[in-house]
Amino acid sequence: MRTKDRKIWSFYWLLHQKSPELPVLIGSGGFLAHENGTLEIGYSVLPDYQNNGYATEAVRSMREWALSSLGNDCIIANTYPHLKSSIRVLEKNGFYLKGNGPEEGIITYEFRPEKGGS
Numbered sequence: 001m002r003t004k005d006r007k008i009w010s011f012y013w014l015l016h017q018k019s020p021e022l023p024v025l026i027g028s029g030g031f032l033a034h035e036n037g038t039l040e041i042g043y044s045v046l047p048d049y050q051n052n053g054y055a056t057e058a059v060r061s062m063r064e065w066a067l068s069s070l071g072n073d074c075i076i077a078n079t080y081p082h083l084k085s086s087i088r089v090l091e092k093n094g095f096y097l098k099g100n101g102p103e104e105g106i107i108t109y110e111f112r113p114e115k116g117g118s
Contacts, residue, residue: 007033013058015049026054029062031075038074039066043089055089063093063111075111078102 010030014023029043041062045055066072078101079086087109095109102108 007031011058011062013045013054015054027058029058031062031066037072038076039070039072041066041075041077050085055086056092059089059093067113073112073114077109077111078106079109080105081107 008030011028012025013027013029015026016023025046026049027043027045029041032040032042034040041059043055043059043062045058063075066075075095076098077090077095079090081087090109090111093111095111098108098110100107
């Protein structure tokens with residue numbers, strides 16, 4: 001399957017401010033559907049908003065949306081071993097280290113509800 005034919009779902013994360021300020025974009029994320037039914041999750045938070053729990057909350061919401069709306073039972077995430085904050089976000093959301101990723105230097109984490117994720 002060509003990349004352009006894959007299904008992609010995108011989300012943007014807004015932080016609501018006290019009135020009258022408009023909401024502020026603090027990050028984004030989404031899913032890429034693979035041919036085998038696996039969803040690959042990706043996410044980022046702008047530097048000024050990192051280390052506040054926003055990524056953990058957003059990934060939890062995205063994971064729950066995928067489980068309930070898409071009925072998907074396998075979600076993967078690829079990251080670099082040195083991105084400790086990203087790894088911690090995944091672990092807090094029930095992802096476990098699956099092994100080497102699709103490219104050298106990348107590792108893959110996986111979430112499956114039957115593996116003890118919530």
